[in-house]
Amino acid sequence: MPAKRAPRPDVTPAGQLAEAKLHFVLGYQLAQAAIVTNGLFARHAGKPFALRPVEYTVLTLIAENPGGSQARLARALAVTAPHITAIIDRLEARGWIARGRSADDRRSQALQATQLGEELARKATQAIVDGERAALSTLSAGEQMILVELLHKVACSRPAAAG
Amino acid sequence: MPAKRAPRPDVTPAGQLAEAKLHFVLGYQLAQAAIVTNGLFARHAGKPFALRPVEYTVLTLIAENPGGSQARLARALAVTAPHITAIIDRLEARGWIARGRSADDRRSQALQATQLGEELARKATQAIVDGERAALSTLSAGEQMILVELLHKVACSRPAAAG
């Protein structure tokens, strides 16, 4: 069993550098945590399914919100419209989602996941959640719930539709 | 006064998309929170000081760890050696840090922040922390401390020196 490093305060998890001044910079702490989750995503979903983080997120959101538009996705993920178009293009080319002009507003696309796409989203989510659970066993279930709740609170501080 | 949105569970902070399946994907929640902190960084430090997030972090870590090497920075931030070289180049060109070959190991650089660099790091940190505190007033001081602690715990789950 690998030695479990106790979280030493004010020292970078790798490299052993003092980081007291960065301790209360939330953006830095998020970035450090993201190093871990990005690695986990890559290993458990990114490589196995040849999927990028944004592609996974967009696919999952479409599966969960059939009939949604690209504009809404762009707002939800804070990415530009052209970027969403490119992501949707790739997902469509792989047969995971389908575009269809909306009846209500003929400008907008009504997006839907195909059966293949839904299946993939489900499998990928399972793989990621399992991978995270295994790797983050230092956190109790309660701690993980609190963490998610607090992160959501931070996310909700986003200035309303600043674009 | 802008209406304070109550954190609705399972709905994206912007765009109002259902996200139940992503609720326990920590990487997704981190990314959503990072949208906020990235914006705060850009507004309070990035634009005013013409500083990128990585540059700020590297400068601050150097200021706090005089004599440190580039290799250690690369490990701490999980970036490649060539990338660190480029970042250090820019910081040095602006007169914020100085390189000097180490006496112990003549391969490695002993990095130090100049007085100008230390001053800038201090000002930038203050601006970021103030900006975050103002924008994240939905979180109590206690909640912010817990959040930082839990994020640090996640960050410490990084596989030891996987390179």
Place this chain on the structure above:
DNA sequence: TATTGTTATACTCTATAACTATA
């Protein structure tokens, strides 16, 4: 033989600008 740092190169990701179609 491994490690530190550098250079050169290429790729991935994302944004801005300009346009079309619809509202």
Place this chain on the structure above:
DNA sequence: TATAGTTATAGAGTATAACAATA
């Protein structure tokens, strides 16, 4: 006049490969 989506283009960000110097 504003919004949804697309195309074309450009830039930021980061990595891989190959090398030099030192350990």
